[in-house]
Amino acid sequence: MKQKHLTLLVAVALAAASTSALASGYRFGSQSVSAQGSAEANGAEAADASTIFANPAGLSRLDGKQIMGGVTVLAPHSSFQDAGSTRFTRTPTGGPASQDDYAPSAVAAPSLYYSQKIDSQWTAGLGVFVPYGTKLNYDSNWTGRYSLTDIKLEAVNFNPSVAFKLNEQHAFGFGIDIEFMKARLGQGVDIPGTIAAAQATGTGAVLARQIAALGGNPAALATAGDAHAAVKGKDWGYGFNIGYMFSPDQNTRFGIAYRSPIQHELKGGATWDFSGVSRDPVVNAVLQGAARRANSAAQVDIRTPETLSLNAFRQFNDKWAGMADVTWTRNSRMDNIDIVFVGTAEGNEVIRQQWKNTVRVALGANYKLNDQVTLRGGIAHDEAPVRSAELRHAALPDADRLQLSFGANWKLTPASSLDLAYSYLDFKDAPGNYTNNCNPTATTCTGNGETVRGTWKTHMQLLGLAYNYKF
Structure with a gap:
């Protein structure tokens, strides 16, 4: 049972998240x-310098020098209700059946x-x-802990x-x-389920x-708890974005913008903590050795999906303006993912992702x-x-979502x-019924074999503030 493959699942999925504004997936x-x-x-x-993100062709409409600095605060509220999550032995995982503060x-x-x-004719700019990004902290003993206990992603894009x-x-x-x-990210390692499976096949003896021969207490196996795995990784990736803007008259504009895939080679390390499995260090060491879990490096190559946006703007009169945007994201690049451990003989983890392409439609005024x-x-x-x-x-x-937004621009001075x-x-x-198809008894693949069943419910609020200056 080598959990490090599974722990890298999220790092892979994170890297493949769409980089389009408010796109589904791991968007901030x-x-x-x-x-x-x-x-x-x-x-x-193209009213300010942030057009660099939406459509760089819009820079051509800006005069002089402009700077825009802002911050967006995201306040989510999410809950999960379990509906029968199980170990690979098809017995309940146990733990709290609901989560509302993760x-x-x-x-x-x-x-x-x-x-x-x-x-x-020429205008230049830089966007940062x-x-x-994402940040989730489930309880360490929640019913889906063998899938995930915590995750944190931080990303930044420099866009000259x-x-x-x-x-x-x-x-x-x-x-x-x-x-x-x-x-x-972190997750539980199913030691109780592994022990139960070993005892059912007679290998528990x-x-x-082995524990007794090393001076440990074999009785501690009966009360053994979970181990825990954690992984960290980082990477730089590079891509490009292009845009075109057509203005048939001074009050009407049409735009098209494309963001390329970004190739990432995630490199990091996995660490394993068996110290809390039991109070007997001999038992913990034997179980860690039997599970063949050792700190190691890991690598996965992924290619993020590209996005294509079509948008329009119309100034109807001196008071009203209307606008629209349709963005297509090629998420289907995220099929099954193979995670490889360089320099080891461990089997790959095959993650069933199989994302579909998505469309986002927005109307504004x-x-x-x-x-x-x-x-x-x-x-x-x-x-x-x-x-x-x-x-x-x-x-x-x-899950699919509906967004309602309000905003204002307040001129403090002419500049x-x-x-x-x-x-x-x-x-x-968002109902879930995700099963890891590889269990700890397999020798050619890696996985916990757990099934997480339940329903997630989410809503969130975003509050933004930015300052603009022209000089």
Whole structure:
């Protein structure tokens, strides 16, 4: 039973999360406070330097030098109700049947954008933002602990960009994505189930004799608890994004933007803690040796899915403007994943991911209240990449969601302004029935063999604040 393969599952899935704004999967939330106010429908608006993320061609519309710094706070509320999770022996895993505090009360991420007009045709800029992230802390003894106990992902993307304005109708943009990611996760190791299986096949007596020969107490096997595994990994990845913007007149714009896949080679190490299995260190050492768990390095190569966005903007009059965005994400690159341990003879872990492609549709509007205040609003529907309950893992209990957003821009001076945004996201109930197809008794593959059955329910709120300055 080699749990390190399973622990790297989440690191792989995290790296493959979409980097599009508010995309389903392991997305953080919002990469632009001004865009958040319209539910990210404003890809063709190009009103400030955050257009670097949505469509770099929009840089061509910005004058002088502009800087935008913001922070988005995400406050989720999630719950889980167990519906019969089992070990690989098909006996109940035990532990609390419900979870309601595994998501953090609040998580914040900053964003920074800068643009500078070079001449009448060229504009350059730099964006720094958080493309995705997650943080979950289930109880260490919850019913799905053999799948996951905790996970934390932090990612940052550096996006230098340039735009070329061919004429008043056509503009093009290009950017380079330099992405850093680090992740940590933990999970339980099913020692009680492994002991029960060994005793059922008669090999438990071998363990007992080995423990006794080393001076330990074989009786401790009857009360043995879980071990715990943890893994950390980090990586740099590189990609690009391009955009095109067409303006048939001064009040109308259409845009198309593409973000490439990013190749990641995750490297990290796994550590195993058997100290809490029993009070007898001899028993713990024998069980760790029998499970063949030793600290080691691991590696997995993945390619993140690309995104393609189509958007439109129309200034109807001096008060009202409307906008829309459709973003397609090629999540289907995430099929089964093979995790390899370099320099070992351990079998690969095959993770049944099999994500589907998704579409996000957003509609938004601006209303100019007066010369100082512009109000924003938007609504969006976003599909989840998870195909079914049988493929819904505890690290990503994702579901289709509906987003409602409100925002405002308040001009403080002719050169400075504040952006405010609030969003509410309501997720569909997410039933799970995920089974690891490899169990601890297998010799050619790795896995805990657990089944996590239950339903996740989630809603979340986002609050954003940004400061803009032109000089």
